[in-house]
Amino acid sequence: MSFANYPSLKDAVVFVTGGASGxxxxxxxxxxxQGSKVGFIDIDEKGGRSVADELKTKGVSVAFQPCDLRDIPALQAAFKALEAELGPATVLVNNAARDDRHGWEAVTPEYYDERISVNLRHMFFATQAVAPGMIAAGKGSIINFGSNSWWQASGGMPVYTSAKAAVHGMTRSFARDLGKHRIRVNTVVPGWVMTERQKELWVTPELLEKTMERQCLPFPIEPVYLARMVLFLASNDSAMCTANNYMVEAGSI
Structure with a gap:
């Protein structure tokens, strides 16, 4: 399958959260x-350094910072380190999340707060960290990852779905506040994406069959399709796209 090239992304500085896997x-x-300068953070230091080394051998300008996104000062410091190496970001991809399953009956206040930290809170502070540089540049694209799980009224992970639903409200508020600086803010909405983690933990032939029956396009959603939507939203081709949801869920909602 052939994909598009976006000249506007060449030499663009891009920060990605959770960039070591999936x-x-x-x-x-x-x-x-695309020839972008890519900085990414991840809690998996070994995996992150391996990815950075792989890309450097291909001539990519890349920087990695290990970071636990639940620690906001550490997140802010990591972004400052990436900026010192690559320059201010004009693209931010708030990708990091964990869709751990949990029953509502067993959720404690501590677990609730930790899940919100993993799936929502860091997006706000990542945006806060990069927005000044984008304002100075007079442009920017912030891409937040939502989920189709709450649209489908999925059960079995209520704190996760609560956090992902909140992403959409955060996206639209930031789009309004930052739009006057030509900064666009959008949400990408994945369906059930066949990452290695999903395959190892939850994909079964029965569940996959049910998912294919629900989707209009009865084919597995691979990570590459999410990446292609992100590239479009980061590029000049989407210059008038903001405050919206961009579905990559094969028509399952």
């Missing part, structure tokens, strides 16, 4: 192929 890894690689 969808985030595909996004980091995709920007590298």
């Amino acid at each position: 969808i985030g890894l595909e996004i980091v690689r995709a920007f590298g192929e």
